[in-house]
Amino acid sequence: MNIPREFPEDFIWGSATASYQVEGAPFEDGKGASVWNEFEKRPGVMRDDANGNVASDHYHRYKEDIAIMKDIGLTGYRFSFAWSRIFPEGRGKVNQKGVDHYKRVCETLLENGVEPFVTLYHWDLPLALQKDIGGWESRDCAKYFGEYAELVGREFKGLVRNFSPVNEFLAAANVAYGMGLIAPGLKLSTKRVNQVRHHLLLAHGLGAQALKSANPEAKVGMAENSNFMVPVIDTPEHVEAAKKALREQNAHFVTAMLEGKYLDCYLEKEGENAPVFTDEDMKIISTPLDFAGLNLYHGKRVRYAPEKECGYHIFEENEYTQRTGINDFYFEPSSLYWGTRLFYEVWKPKEIYITENGTRQESDRPDPDDGEVYDDIRVRNLRLNLTQLARAVNHGVPVKGYFHWSFMDNLEWHHGFRPRFGYVYINYTTQQRIPKLSAKWMKEVIKNGRVM
Numbered sequence: 001m002n003i004p005r006e007f008p009e010d011f012i013w014g015s016a017t018a019s020y021q022v023e024g025a026p027f028e029d030g031k032g033a034s035v036w037n038e039f040e041k042r043p044g045v046m047r048d049d050a051n052g053n054v055a056s057d058h059y060h061r062y063k064e065d066i067a068i069m070k071d072i073g074l075t076g077y078r079f080s081f082a083w084s085r086i087f088p089e090g091r092g093k094v095n096q097k098g099v100d101h102y103k104r105v106c107e108t109l110l111e112n113g114v115e116p117f118v119t120l121y122h123w124d125l126p127l128a129l130q131k132d133i134g135g136w137e138s139r140d141c142a143k144y145f146g147e148y149a150e151l152v153g154r155e156f157k158g159l160v161r162n163f164s165p166v167n168e169f170l171a172a173a174n175v176a177y178g179m180g181l182i183a184p185g186l187k188l189s190t191k192r193v194n195q196v197r198h199h200l201l202l203a204h205g206l207g208a209q210a211l212k213s214a215n216p217e218a219k220v221g222m223a224e225n226s227n228f229m230v231p232v233i234d235t236p237e238h239v240e241a242a243k244k245a246l247r248e249q250n251a252h253f254v255t256a257m258l259e260g261k262y263l264d265c266y267l268e269k270e271g272e273n274a275p276v277f278t279d280e281d282m283k284i285i286s287t288p289l290d291f292a293g294l295n296l297y298h299g300k301r302v303r304y305a306p307e308k309e310c311g312y313h314i315f316e317e318n319e320y321t322q323r324t325g326i327n328d329f330y331f332e333p334s335s336l337y338w339g340t341r342l343f344y345e346v347w348k349p350k351e352i353y354i355t356e357n358g359t360r361q362e363s364d365r366p367d368p369d370d371g372e373v374y375d376d377i378r379v380r381n382l383r384l385n386l387t388q389l390a391r392a393v394n395h396g397v398p399v400k401g402y403f404h405w406s407f408m409d410n411l412e413w414h415h416g417f418r419p420r421f422g423y424v425y426i427n428y429t430t431q432q433r434i435p436k437l438s439a440k441w442m443k444e445v446i447k448n449g450r451v452m
């Protein structure tokens with residue numbers, strides 16, 4: 001009997017990582033320092049005094065890691081280039097050894113049937129740019145990012161087709177420059193942070209343009225953890241309210257990128273803290289994209305609320321809702337369905353990828369009896385999440401792939417190594433890799449094209 005597929009044959013089954021979180025080798029082969037190499041030295045900022053000197057040692061072990069990807073059956077790998085491996089000072093002189101390293105990684109992926117999806121900036125700014133020009137506070141940082149993107153587009157022609165210029169604007173701006181929790185660890189005023197946000201959007205646009213002019217075959221999309229909305233019940237007025245909330249609650253990044261303007265509600269809310277920008281900036285920021293990459297971990301339940309000025313109400317969570325362990329996010333499997341569906345209905349992207357989704361566990365460890373890692377909660381969450389994603393695919397939403405965060409356990413920024421997210425367990429003492437139960441489950445899903 002033929003079992004019907006829930007996911008198309010060419011659906012990309014991927015997983016994701018980021019350079020600082022997995023690579024280690026912070027100064028090898030000519031790499032320049034990033035803001036993290038300085039930040040992690042500050043007492044008390046990193047849980048357990050963790051640092052990225054070795055991390056998951058992916059810089060040296062990428063071949064072994066890609067072999068595991070192949071064994072699971074993964075067909076996509078989203079990872080980031082460390083800008084300072086390629087431009088040690090962030091601009092100017094290119095470090096050919098850095099370029100060559102990433103070429104070898106891409107070649108190895110392709111040889112193993114894994115499509116590379118490259119992020120250009122996953123929060124590890126070259127330290128020199130922070131020191132010399134104030135990092136993203138400076139408009140010039142976006143210009144140098146454009147030059148970096150141009151070089152990557154040119155050098156990786158034929159190796160990489162899919163790019164995301166910037167990973168998650170909110171963390172890159174607010175958490176790094178406003179809350180000071182991640183590198184460079186600054187606590188700037190709202191006005192200055194809003195300008196940082198605008199410069200990051202500008203970098204995204206300049207990056208997209210540079211990649212596409214250097215390589216007309218390049219496909220570019222964001223990798224953004226938008227505020228996703230779930231209508232509280234599936235009736236037209238609640239669905240419409242959720243769509244309105246989606247546009248307005250993402251006015252600072254996604255709506256600006258996809259509509260080429262900051263909504264009045266955003267500018268009014270920010271008042272004198274609103275960013276300074278030009279019409280030309282907004283044209284660059286809204287350079288047409290080829291796909292929407294959604295880092296989708298949660299969704300907020302919304303109801304139609306005619307009594308409110310904005311027309312909708314977002315529900316609060318309470319102590320009984322399950323948390324994902326990622327920031328303040330709550331577990332909401334239906335956000336995989338509604339998140340992708342409403343995003344599609346509002347902005348009509350050509351393609352959608354889930355560029356991140358996953359589960360944090362601190363309890364993952366080898367079983368003392370048989371050495372296997374039984375991450376049963378991750379399997380449970382994956383099953384619930386992918387069931388909802390299949391629902392979206394079968395509803396006609398053009399979801400083309402799913403990248404699990406993460407491929408392997410890694411350095412979860414200032415939270416250190418205790419949070420584990422991978423399909424693959426890392427023993428940080430020996431660097432041994434152990435594919436977890438979730439990897440075995442995914443292997444079945446990929447083989448059968450359906451949730452198992």
Ligand code: FCB
Pocket residue numbers: 018021167168171225295326356405412413421
């Ligand atoms: C995302 C980040 C990624 C990782 C996961 C858990 O917001 O992009 O690097 O930290 O959360």
